[in-house]
Amino acid sequence: MPNQGKELNQVMKLKLQRIKELEEMGLEPYGRKYDKKNNIIDIMDMFEEEKEVVVKTAGRIMAYRRQGKASFGHVEDTTGKIQYYIRKDEVGEDAYEIYKKMxxxxxxxxxxxxxxTHTGEITIRIQNFELLSKNMRPLPEKFHGLTDVETRYRQRYVDLIMNREVKETFLVRSKVINYIRKYLEKRNFLEVETPMLHPVAGGATAKPFITYHNTLDMELYLRIAPELYLKRLVVGGYERVFEINRNFRNEGMSTRHNPEFTMMELYQAYADYNDMMNLTEEMVSNLVKDMFGKESIEYEGVEINFGKAWKRITMIDAVKEYTGVDFNVIKTQEEAKKAAEELGIEIEEKMSYFKILNEIFEERVEKKLIQPTFITEYPKELSPLSKSKKDSDEFVDRFELFMYGREIGNAYSELNDPIEQKKRFMAQLSEREGGDDEAHMMDDDFVQALEYGMPPTGGLGIGIDRLVMLLTNASSIRDVIFFPHMRKK
Known part of the structure; x- marks a missing residue:
């Protein structure tokens, strides 16, 4: 687009000329502190018909209409937008000459x-003004706005200027995190911080980012989950801890995946995964009601009800309900493979019985879980950090929470048997040596921590980004992360 580039250069040259002219007038184009007394949202409620109300505010000019000796415009701050009116004979000729260069x-x-105004619009009649910062690069066209998705993500600062609804999305995100923090603090959970650089990658099944520390002369891994450090704190005597944290996973990108993302993880001593289910349902339901004043929200045209009791169903029963395949009857790997293939799911020859069960669940069941649903009783083979279900050597006390076909949370009764934990790590190590670079590493120090004794504990992780997606009707995780990762231009 050579013509567009030429036009941009011409506009920027004119803006640079205006900056030079202001400097020649003895003015600072990039001002200093300003005593802003009123937010625009508050100003809109301050108007009184019979009283002269003086206000003082600041923001970015978003509309500029100069008509000879008088001008109208709009100024916008974080809270809202308001019209202003300025007259040459009221502010003085010198001041109006400065305004003309804005x-x-x-x-x-x-x-x-x-x-x-005669149209009923609340307006500020300017008595004094001050240039605070001169814009050098033109904003996107008024009527076309900033609509190119890639540009919006790459230049989020411009996206926030031009699209007020984007600002609102991130205000909701902040309120969600703040609500969760206060909810947990009221229940005596202690907020903590654990390392972002780990000597051993663990706490989740994922491929880590690898870095290197020169002084220590060792590889380190960006955190894929804070779990093992948080449980060390439970060993140390903190009975209720939580962390709202950044995790990093060197995996694919999609509308639901970003290489770094935000999780809330908590651990509660003397609790189990049923307690975590109850806590999750209460916390999220109350969050929705508090923020929206109702128990239901609409996401992509579908109503999601948080007020009704959330469905709780085992993975095996969910597979049976939504596909007709009954793993209570299917007992062998060969039978499981055949059932998957009849559903049109390709299965690798070496895939185990329980991994086939999980594959069928992910491919044919997940997307049908629209209303809040707890899927319980996961295979032990897929849950190396979970306590085994009582009287079962094949399943664990674990759940994943799904809404609109997406995993939102994961929780379990934590494995606190150091001997069993070491066996599980060894099994993961074998898988890793067999080529699975997402399998857990052996963490001897964590096993040692468990040997000192950890009480029965329930743990929970909730994906903040995906939860915010639902609450803001965002179709992509990139819409709820300020600066999502992008390919190089």
Missing amino acids: AVGDFIGIEGILFK
């Missing part, structure tokens, strides 16, 4: 009196 995108501080 434009859309500039930051301005304004002080004036509120009035209503």
Whole structure:
């Protein structure tokens, strides 16, 4: 687009000329502290018909209409947008000459009196103003806005300027995190911080990012989960801990996956996965009601009800309900493989019986779990950190929470038997040596921690990004992360 580039250069040259002219007038195009007294959202409620109300605010000019000796415009801050009106004979000729050198995108501080125009719009009649920062690069066209998705993600700062609903999405995100933090603190959970650089990658089945520490002369791994460190704190005597943390996984990217993402993880001594189910249902249901004043929200045209009792069903029963395949009857790997192939699912020759069960669940069941649903009783083979189900050597006390076909949370009764934990790690190590680079590494120090004794404990992780996606009707995880990762241009 050579013409567009030429036009951009011309506009920027004009803006640079305006900056030079302001400097020649003895002004700072990039101002200093401004005593902003009123947010725009508050100003809208301050207007009184019979009273002169003086306000002082600041923000970015988003509309600029100069008409001879008087001008209208709009200024916007984080809270909202308001119209202003400025007259040459009221601010003075010198001040108006400065104003004439301003434009859309500039930051301005304004002080004036509120009035209503003949169309009923609350407006600030400017008495004094101050240039706070000159814009040098033009904003996207007024009527076309910033619509290119890739540009929006790469230049989030422009996206936030042009699209107010994007600002609202991230305000909701902040409120969600704040609500969860306060909810847990009220229940005596202690917020903690654990390392981001791990000598051993663990706490989840995932491929880590690898880095290197020069002084220690050793490889380190960016955290894939904080689990093993949080459980060390339970060993140390903290009975309720949580962390709202960044995790990093060197895996594929999609509308639901970003290489770094935010999780809330908590651990509660003397609890189990049933307690975690109850806590999750209560916390998220109350969060929705608190934020929206109702128990249901609409996501991509589908109503999701958080008020009704959430469905709880085992993985085997869910597979049977949604596919007709009954793993209570199917007992061998060969039978499982045949059942999967009849459903049109390709199965690798070496895939185990329980991995086939999980594959069928992921391929044919997950997407049908629209309303909040707890899937319970996962195979032990897939859950190396979970306590075995009582009277079962094949399944564990674990659940995953699904909404709109997406995993939102994961929890279990934590394995606190150091002998069994070491066996599980050894089995994972064998898988890793067999080529599975997502399998857990052997963490001798964690086993040693368990040898000192960890009480029965329930643990829970909730994906903040995916939860916010639901609550803001966002179709991609990139819409709820300020600066998602992108390929190089």
